[in-house]
Amino acid sequence: MNQVEMTQVLRQAGYRLTQPRLAILQVLEENDEGLSPEEVHQQGRAICASLGLVTVYRTLDLLTELGLVRRVHSEQRCQGFASAGSDRHYLICEGCHRVIEFPCHGLEALIESVRQQTGYTINAHLLELSGLCPECQMGQAA
Amino acid sequence: MNQVEMTQVLRQAGYRLTQPRLAILQVLEENDEGLSPEEVHQQGRAICASLGLVTVYRTLDLLTELGLVRRVHSEQRCQGFASAGSDRHYLICEGCHRVIEFPCHGLEALIESVRQQTGYTINAHLLELSGLCPECQMGQAA
DNA sequence: GTGTATTTGAAAATAATTTTCAACAAGACA
DNA sequence: TGTCTTGTTGAAAATTATTTTCAAATACAC
Ligand SMILES: [Mn+2]
Ligand SMILES: [Mn+2]
Ligand SMILES: [Zn+2]
Ligand SMILES: [Zn+2]
Numbered sequence: 001m002n003q004v005e006m007t008q009v010l011r012q013a014g015y016r017l018t019q020p021r022l023a024i025l026q027v028l029e030e031n032d033e034g035l036s037p038e039e040v041h042q043q044g045r046a047i048c049a050s051l052g053l054v055t056v057y058r059t060l061d062l063l064t065e066l067g068l069v070r071r072v073h074s075e076q077r078c079q080g081f082a083s084a085g086s087d088r089h090y091l092i093c094e095g096c097h098r099v100i101e102f103p104c105h106g107l108e109a110l111i112e113s114v115r116q117q118t119g120y121t122i123n124a125h126l127l128e129l130s131g132l133c134p135e136c137q138m139g140q141a142a
Numbered sequence: 143m144n145q146v147e148m149t150q151v152l153r154q155a156g157y158r159l160t161q162p163r164l165a166i167l168q169v170l171e172e173n174d175e176g177l178s179p180e181e182v183h184q185q186g187r188a189i190c191a192s193l194g195l196v197t198v199y200r201t202l203d204l205l206t207e208l209g210l211v212r213r214v215h216s217e218q219r220c221q222g223f224a225s226a227g228s229d230r231h232y233l234i235c236e237g238c239h240r241v242i243e244f245p246c247h248g249l250e251a252l253i254e255s256v257r258q259q260t261g262y263t264i265n266a267h268l269l270e271l272s273g274l275c276p277e278c279q280m281g282q283a284a
Numbered sequence: 285g286t287g288t289a290t291t292t293g294a295a296a297a298t299a300a301t302t303t304t305c306a307a308c309a310a311g312a313c314a
Numbered sequence: 315t316g317t318c319t320t321g322t323t324g325a326a327a328a329t330t331a332t333t334t335t336c337a338a339a340t341a342c343a344c
Contacts, residue, residue: 015290015291016289016290016291016340016341016342017341017342018290018291018292018340018341019292019340019341020291020292020293021291037331037332038331050292050293051292051293052292052293052294053293053332054292054293054294054332054333054334055291055292055293057331057332057333058291058292058333073215073220073268078215078220079331091256091260091262091264093262094265100260102256102259102260104252105252105255106248106251106252106255107249107252109248110246110247110248110249111271113247113248114233114244114271117244118233118242118244118275118276119275119276119279120233120235120271120273120274120275120276121273121274121279122233122271122272122273123236123272123273123274124271124272124273125269125270125271125272126215126268126269126270126272127267127268127269127270128267128268128269129253129256129262129264129266129267130264130265130266130267130268131262131263131264131265131266132262132263132265133260133261133262134260134261134262137261137263156321157321157322158309158310158311158320158321158322159310159311160309160310160321160322160323161309161310161323162322162323162324163322179300179301180300192323192324193323193324194323194324194325195301195324196301196302196303196323196324196325197322197323197324199300199301199302200302200322200323221300
């Protein structure tokens with residue numbers, strides 16, 4: 001989802017399009033590695049000089065509720081936020097920490113078998129793959 | 143892995159078997175829902191009265207490094223720790239927050255296809271399913 | 285433009301985590 | 315079993331992260 005679409009979601013949900021919110025959206029749009037609130041704040045101030053850290057926290061919460069932003073978990077860092085597509089399948093580069101999403105097909109059979117074996121109903125999943133992106137593989141080879 | 147096996151891993155890695163560590167291992171063993179450091183501390187004091195919260199943090203770090211404990215992530219809470227088996231596939235009950243592990247087969251094809259489409263090398267994955275355990279399903283029906 | 289309800293940022297409050305360090309205890313060895 | 319040595323502990327302090335409060339600012343409906 002791009003920034004324009006995101007602002008429409010905000011508006012339609014009855015929220016105002018403020019400078020701080022637009023700045024935060026833009027920062028998330030321009031970064032795909034999952035930024036911490038502090039990092040969003042730093043970068044956001046380049047766009048909206050008065051931007052406060054408190055507003056970053058509030059806005060990340062809001063955007064997460066609206067599904068515009070997702071939290072990126074990893075063993076080291078659980079406070080990464082990135083702009084969200086529709087699914088929850090990320091591929092994280094261990095070298096540069098870039099995060100991309102991938103379409104997830106073929107999980108259905110696994111989920112069904114877990115359901116049968118455990119008796120659980122399953123209504124959500126999070127799949128995170130980690131490795132090295134092509135660029136970082138080059139770097140390693142060198 | 144049970145508590146006895148865990149203590150052996152600790153010993154073999156050259157760490158001392160202290161009362162605080164044993165207490166924390168026992169707490170994790172007895173709980174499968176993923177406890178926060180604070181919760182581990184509360185329960186641990188019933189076993190080792192002098193147990194300090196600082197030691198809980200230190201020990202959870204240590205046990206995680208040794209692979210005896212794993213962190214359980216979820217949107218609400220990323221600081222859950224549970225004793226670890228060999229894999230990283232959890233099934234989390236949204237009702238009672240119990241966490242169990244499941245054997246994960248059938249992810250290979252998906253991973254291979256992501257590798258081909260993205261050019262990433264993939265060397266780890268985290269799959270978290272969430273839903274309702276049988277008991278909590280009963281509760282909901284009532 | 286004006287009015288009004290939402291939103292903001294600074295400051296303060298609170299919560300979470302880490303560092304420091306003197307006292308303690310695990311376990312090697314006599 | 316009784317030292318001795320070194321890893322380990324917990325209290326306190328320091329640091330960091332997050333939330334609350336509230337008066338001032340501003341988005342936007344009219
Ligand atoms: Mn999927
Ligand atoms: Mn997490
Ligand atoms: Zn990379
Ligand atoms: Zn349950």
